[in-house]
Structures are given as structure tokens and as C-alpha cells.
Amino acid sequence: MDEALRRVLGWNGCNQAGQAAMTSASAINPYDAVAYPGHSFAQTHPARLATIAHFHGMSPALPSAMRVLELGCGRGGNLVPMAAQFPQSDFLGIDLSADSIRQASETAAAFGLRNLAFRQQDILTLEADLGRFDYIIVHGVYSWVPEAVRERIIALFGMLLAPQGVAYVSYNALPGCRLRDLARDVMLHAVRDIDDPQERVRVARATLKAVAEASDPESFHGVVLRERCKQIDELPDNVLYHDDLNPGARAFALHEVLAVAERHGLQFLAEASFPNVHGGAKEAARQMLAQIPVEQVARREQTLDMLIGRAFRETLLCREAVPLRRGIRPDALRPYYLSADVRPALRQPEPERPGAERFEFHEGVGLSVDLPQCKAALAVLGEIWPASVSWPELVERSCRGAGIAAGPAWAREVARLEEALIAIFKAGLLDIRLEPPPLTTEVSERPAASAVARWQASTSFEVTDQRHRMVQLDSIVVRKFVSLLDGSRDQAMLLDAMNAFLAETRAAGIAEPNLPERATAAEVAMHLKDVARLALLRA
Ligand SMILES: C[S@@+](CC[C@H](N)C(=O)[O-])C[C@H]1O[C@@H](n2cnc3c(N)ncnc32)[C@H](O)[C@@H]1O
Known part of the structure; x- marks a missing residue:
């Protein structure tokens, strides 16, 4: 239990x-009675929303200077790591549950976050005097509140969004x-x-x-x-x-949510999972989708839901007056930093084509690639993951890696690389960012994880990484190790601290499977590499 x-x-x-x-709000709030687990949700992160908005031709506020509002923020699991990451930006969380807001405020205070405020209030009573926000996030709320609150959420988007602002709303979707x-x-x-x-x-x-x-x-x-x-x-x-056991919970078709949005002067921007244009649809379904013009994006997305039986949506909205650029242009990746959690496959099966190499993406997708500069690009991305690389640098490293010399062939070969990477991007396997995520894969002399991740590691197995994802730490040894990474210790000091911890743990008789007798310098170095690969080291 x-x-x-x-x-x-x-x-x-x-x-x-x-x-x-x-x-x-006058009756007992069930979230006061039974706490809801708090998390960070990578798909709600303003860096991601800003990139999607920019991709569609908007001029979004950059995460380094923005105002963010979260409605139904719970215990602040999403806002606290964001606010800690962007001290120059302002964050406000609203929730009906007094207990959740008390805990959220205590956490923000413990980190000394002056750019983050939490307020206990009913969404129904919020007004335009809250000011304008560049990003409004409402995750895990819309399907679980009464009709009046749902209507108010979308009305608040209409009232509070900055002219180039983006609203995120998730909901259980029909028909899935x-x-x-x-x-x-x-x-x-x-x-x-x-x-x-x-x-x-x-x-x-x-x-x-x-x-x-x-x-x-x-x-x-x-x-x-x-x-x-x-x-x-x-x-x-x-x-x-x-x-599931909230009898009032309801699922909605995209078109139903968009009808409300239109009444409040808003339009569909994209899905937060953009650009996963096919949502896993197979060939026949893809052909059906391809018949629908990219400008009719809402119709296309609704058809996709019918084809794949989607059961959850994370919809982004913006003001209806904002002109949006639809479709994915051949040069679309150029303004961004790119990353992919990809590795060359350990076992290279018999190549389908001569010279083809197999790559495996974290998402469980395997891909055979034969274009030399694309193979080189995936190797670069795999090597630097979870860090990202700018387009010009990726082109340079990939083409050089593939032995393409500067000269008349260069532009043609870059175009071929671009085409191949666009296809990978469309499949949702390539992440793009306007600004690189604030992380490093270089292990510095005194490596540092974020204060939030260190605190999380000291209390749980789940921590928020520098990409705002929840990552799982697999033992109390790794948890202790992460909690020690405050930037004050070099590797020798980390080794001493780990050995002190192991001795204390054994002396206390704590039963932990595979607890080592002593840590070694080699293990500390290995743990640091693992932690870097988990995107836990701050830039
Ligand atoms: C399922 S939880 C989601 C929490 C968090 N966003 C997450 O996804 O983990 C729904 C949250 O909405 C809040 N909520 C429900 N009705 C509300 C209302 N009328 N005004 C403000 N918050 C409300 C609840 O207190 C609860 O914290």
C-alpha cells in the first residue's frame, strides 16, 4: 500500500x-486527503515549448527570461526544478489543495528560490490581475475537474497568455x-x-x-x-x-478541446510530443494522413487519434492572431541544438544494404543507416548524449568524419545529411532546442549535480535530471553518490565520503543487496561517467 x-x-x-x-473549494479536497505523487514532466518544460513555438514561426520568450504559471501544480514537483534552473525567470504555482501548497512552499523556501511563489486558490476564482505569462502549464488536471473549472482553465489561457505565449494542457483523450x-x-x-x-x-x-x-x-x-x-x-x-476512480473524470476528443479554445481566441499550435508526426502509425495509416494538407493540422491530428486510438494528449495552444508556419521544411533543423539518445547497435546484423550500419535509439527503435555522413552524425550524437550540438558543428563533424572534403561536393552532401536527419526528426528520434540544456558530460575537477537532484537523491530513488526528466537511481549507493555532488569535492574526497558512508551503512546493519565492502577510485570515476550520462551534471 x-x-x-x-x-x-x-x-x-x-x-x-x-x-x-x-x-x-469549500468542501474537502481529495488531494489533501490522498497526496498525489509530484514529478517533473519534461514535456511541459518551457525550453521545449519555446522550441516548438519557434519552429512554428513564433517569437517565444526564452527560458532564461520568462514568466511561467502552473495551474494545479500539486506539491511543486514540476516547478521547483524549473525555477532552480532559471533564476532570472519568474514562476507561480496555483493549487486548491492547502496541503500540497504548504509542501510546495516549504520546498521552494528550502532551496531559497525567490523567483517561485505558490498560492492556494481555486482556478475558478483566478482573474486577469495575475498578469501576463509566457508559458501556462496545466498537467493532469483538465480531465479530472468539473466543467466550470475546465472552461475557466481555457478562459484563463485567453486572458493571461502573453501575445507570443504558449499554453500546455494535458487530458485523457478519445477515442483511446x-x-x-x-x-x-x-x-x-x-x-x-x-x-x-x-x-x-x-x-x-x-x-x-x-x-x-x-x-x-x-x-x-x-x-x-x-x-x-x-x-x-x-x-x-x-x-x-x-x-481512474474519480467518477467525474472525462476524456475529450481533440476537436472538443479546440472548440473551447477557439471560443477564447486561441488556436492549436502543436502537440507537446511534436514532431512525432505519425505517432507510431503504420504505413497504411501514414498514407491516409499524408492525404491531409499540413495546414489542416487539427484535422490531421484528429484523424491520427482515430487511427492509433490515442488515449492521452498534451496539447499546446497559442493566440489565434499569431501566424503559424506549418509543415517541416528541408532546412528546418538549422537554428537548433540537436541531441539523440542513440548508440551503434552492439550486434550488427547482416546489413540489409552493403555498408549499412545499425543504430539503436533509446525509444526502442532500431535504424539501418547507409549514408556515411548520417552514420557519422549519429555516432557524434551518441557520443555526446545527453549534451547537444549546434547544427553547423554537427554538419562539420559529420562530414569530416565521413571523409567529405570541402569543395564542390560539400553542399550536395550536406543536403543529403539534412534530408536524412529530417526523416529521423519526423520520427521523433531527434531532440531540438533553441538553447542547449544546462548540462555537461565533461567530468570537471569538482563535479556538481543540481541542488534539487541532490536533495531528491537524499530522500528518494527518483531525481530530476537537467533535461527535466525523472530518472531512476538504482541503489542507495548511487543515491548517496549523487547527493554528494555539490561541487565542493574532487574525486579523492568523493571516494573518502563514499567509504565513510559504506562503513556507516554496514555499522547500522542496513540490509542492502550488493553493498560493496569499499569503494575504489575506479568506481568513483565510473559512477561519475554514469551520472553524466544520466544528465545529472550541471553545466
Ligand atoms: C492529478 S493532480 C495533478 C498534479 C500535477 N499537475 C501533476 O500532474 O502531478 C490535480 C491537481 O489539481 C488540483 N485542483 C483540482 N481542482 C482544482 C481547482 N479547482 N483549482 C486549483 N487546483 C485544483 C488538485 O488539488 C491537484 O493538485
Whole structure:
């Protein structure tokens, strides 16, 4: 049972509270009763939103000087690392839950973040006097609040967005969620008269399992229930409680959200997963999508959802008056810093074409590449990951690496490289940024992780990296190691501190599998490389 859920023992009236978030702030907020896990969400990061906006021809505020608002910010897991990363920018988080705001404010104060404020307030009562914001983020809220709050969220985008501002809103999407609802209906019916949060979760899980197992495995319904049951097994209790067991939660088709946005003077900019234009669609689906002109992007995206059964959307909106450039031009990558989590495949299978080399991307995609300068480019990107490289530098290193000499062939070969990388970019395998992420892969004399990551490492296995992703640390040894990286220790000092920690851990009788007797200088050097590869070292 999740610790957060344990803490609500003794509290009664969950069903009323479940309704509370859907009615008004005066009733008990369920997020006060059962805490929601706080995270950083890379896809909401303004550096990413700025890049997508710029790609579409906008002039967005740069992350080094911006105002950011998050509605339904919870305990600040998303805003705290952002604010720590960009001390020159201003951040404001609003949430109805007093408990979440208290914790968020304590965390911000602990880091001395003067550029970040948290306020307990109902979204319904927010007004234009909050001022203008370059980025407004609303993650994990829209589908789980009542109609009036949903309408207000979009109205606030219309009121508060700067002229070149970007709003991010995520929601459960149709038609994909209809399949999930087959299992949700089973669970909601089973818990309809249960108030206690723990009991709701226990009964929901048990009933779904029993019903799924007893259903006909040959039937469509039985297959869907079993599949969803497996997914729900992986969900933490507090997420299941708030997300699936909120009886008021609703999924929306993109066109429904865009209809509200239009009423408030907004337009569809892109999906936060841009440029993954095909969303994993296979060839026949791609052909269908290709029939739709790029200017009709909303129609194209809606068709994509129908084709792939998308169940979650992260939609970016901007003001309707902003002229947007659609489509991906052949020279589109030139203004950006590029990166990719890619490596040459360990086992090179029989090449499909002579000279082809196989690369594996973190996303689980394998690619055979035969263009020499593209192979060189992927090798460069793999070597420097998680850092990024500017377009001119990548071209230079790739073409030189492929033995292309300056001269008449140079421009033609660069164009071929550009075409190949655009195809990889369209598949969502290449990350682009207007500014390079503030990280380094060089291990300095006294390496430093961010204060937020160090604090997270001292309290949990999950930390926020310099790309704003949550990364998993796999042992208390690595956690301790990250917590020591405050820029004051060289490798010899890190080794001493690790050995002191190992001795204390053993003396305290803490049972930890594979706890080494002593650390070695070679292990410290190896850990530093690993931490750098995890994007945890600050620039
Ligand atoms: C599912 S949590 C998401 C938290 C965070 N954004 C995340 O994704 O981890 C929804 C949050 O919205 C807040 N919320 C719900 N209704 C609200 C309202 N009317 N005004 C302000 N916040 C609200 C809840 O208190 C809760 O913290």
C-alpha cells in the first residue's frame, strides 16, 4: 500500500471528497486527503515549448527570461526544478489543495528560490490581475475537474497568455480512453458505495482482477479487460485513486478541446510530443494522413487519434492572431541544438544494404543507416548524449568524419545529411532546442549535480535530471553518490565520503543487496561517467 494512502487512515468521507474537487473549494479536497505523487514532466518544460513555438514561426520568450504559471501544480514537483534552473525567470504555482501548497512552499523556501511563489486558490476564482505569462502549464488536471473549472482553465489561457505565449494542457483523450473505460466501469461500479480511499483502491483492484480473469479470453471485451488489468497493476495506489476512480473524470476528443479554445481566441499550435508526426502509425495509416494538407493540422491530428486510438494528449495552444508556419521544411533543423539518445547497435546484423550500419535509439527503435555522413552524425550524437550540438558543428563533424572534403561536393552532401536527419526528426528520434540544456558530460575537477537532484537523491530513488526528466537511481549507493555532488569535492574526497558512508551503512546493519565492502577510485570515476550520462551534471 502506498505511503501517502496509509497517511489517510482515520479520514472519512472520501466519496464526498472525491466530489469536492468537482464542486467547490469549500468542501474537502481529495488531494489533501490522498497526496498525489509530484514529478517533473519534461514535456511541459518551457525550453521545449519555446522550441516548438519557434519552429512554428513564433517569437517565444526564452527560458532564461520568462514568466511561467502552473495551474494545479500539486506539491511543486514540476516547478521547483524549473525555477532552480532559471533564476532570472519568474514562476507561480496555483493549487486548491492547502496541503500540497504548504509542501510546495516549504520546498521552494528550502532551496531559497525567490523567483517561485505558490498560492492556494481555486482556478475558478483566478482573474486577469495575475498578469501576463509566457508559458501556462496545466498537467493532469483538465480531465479530472468539473466543467466550470475546465472552461475557466481555457478562459484563463485567453486572458493571461502573453501575445507570443504558449499554453500546455494535458487530458485523457478519445477515442483511446473508451477502451480503458471498459475496465473503469467495472471498478467504479464496484466502489460506488465505498468511502474509504484504501478500501476503494483495494476493492477496485480485486474486482477488476476477478472480472478480467472470469471473462472470456477469446472475446474482445475479455482481451481489453486483461490488458488494462495488467496496466493497473503497475499504477501506484494514489494515482489509481485520483485518476481512474474519480467518477467525474472525462476524456475529450481533440476537436472538443479546440472548440473551447477557439471560443477564447486561441488556436492549436502543436502537440507537446511534436514532431512525432505519425505517432507510431503504420504505413497504411501514414498514407491516409499524408492525404491531409499540413495546414489542416487539427484535422490531421484528429484523424491520427482515430487511427492509433490515442488515449492521452498534451496539447499546446497559442493566440489565434499569431501566424503559424506549418509543415517541416528541408532546412528546418538549422537554428537548433540537436541531441539523440542513440548508440551503434552492439550486434550488427547482416546489413540489409552493403555498408549499412545499425543504430539503436533509446525509444526502442532500431535504424539501418547507409549514408556515411548520417552514420557519422549519429555516432557524434551518441557520443555526446545527453549534451547537444549546434547544427553547423554537427554538419562539420559529420562530414569530416565521413571523409567529405570541402569543395564542390560539400553542399550536395550536406543536403543529403539534412534530408536524412529530417526523416529521423519526423520520427521523433531527434531532440531540438533553441538553447542547449544546462548540462555537461565533461567530468570537471569538482563535479556538481543540481541542488534539487541532490536533495531528491537524499530522500528518494527518483531525481530530476537537467533535461527535466525523472530518472531512476538504482541503489542507495548511487543515491548517496549523487547527493554528494555539490561541487565542493574532487574525486579523492568523493571516494573518502563514499567509504565513510559504506562503513556507516554496514555499522547500522542496513540490509542492502550488493553493498560493496569499499569503494575504489575506479568506481568513483565510473559512477561519475554514469551520472553524466544520466544528465545529472550541471553545466
Ligand atoms: C492529478 S493532480 C495533478 C498534479 C500535477 N499537475 C501533476 O500532474 O502531478 C490535480 C491537481 O489539481 C488540483 N485542483 C483540482 N481542482 C482544482 C481547482 N479547482 N483549482 C486549483 N487546483 C485544483 C488538485 O488539488 C491537484 O493538485
